[in-house]
Amino acid sequence: SYELTQPLSVSVALGQTARITCGGNNIGSKNVHWYQQKPGQAPVLVIYSNTNRPSGIPERFSGSNSGNTATLTISRAQAGDEADFYCQVWDSSVYVFGTGTKVTVL
């Protein structure tokens, strides 16, 4: 079965840029989606199909995908961006989530 690997945690200084990676075999050939989940809340879709932002998601969130790594970039990080982030793909009729990354804003 397909697996997605994320770093356990990422720290970023207030106002700086955070990059969260999502590794998978030839993930560049797949569409990658990203979710933000704050404690006690449902996940929120922040990037779909590698680079697209749903309505209401700030431009500070962007995505890229190539080779064996997809990346979610959070520019000008704010305290409110602290959350768990998950990548997700669809593979052989099943949906696969990454292991999750906790983002801390210092």
Next chain:
Amino acid sequence: EVQLVESEGGLIQPGGSLRLSCAASGFTVSSNYMSWVRQAPGKGLEWVSVIHSGGTTFYADSVKGRFAISRDNSKNTLYLQMNSLRVEDTAVYHCARGVPAAYAFDIWGQGTMVTVSS
């Protein structure tokens, strides 16, 4: 307003059964693909099952043969019938709506806690 509201979960003994429901408003369940996603306490997201607009269903290996997803078009509601429950099925269960042609989930319910314990 577009939203999903799950029914109350509960405490179930191992081997027991429970049916979750997810009432949709603001859109039509049968016109979208709908999924259940769960999250064990302190753990990450785990996809459980999906039903496509045409009625085709798929399941994670961990629940195949024990869980069944369905929908009632007249009630605009999604269901998850969970049988032969195990301790490892303990989790918050979310229903979610699929983004057309993207295989992502754009609308999520708040989730309902299911605890399997003796």
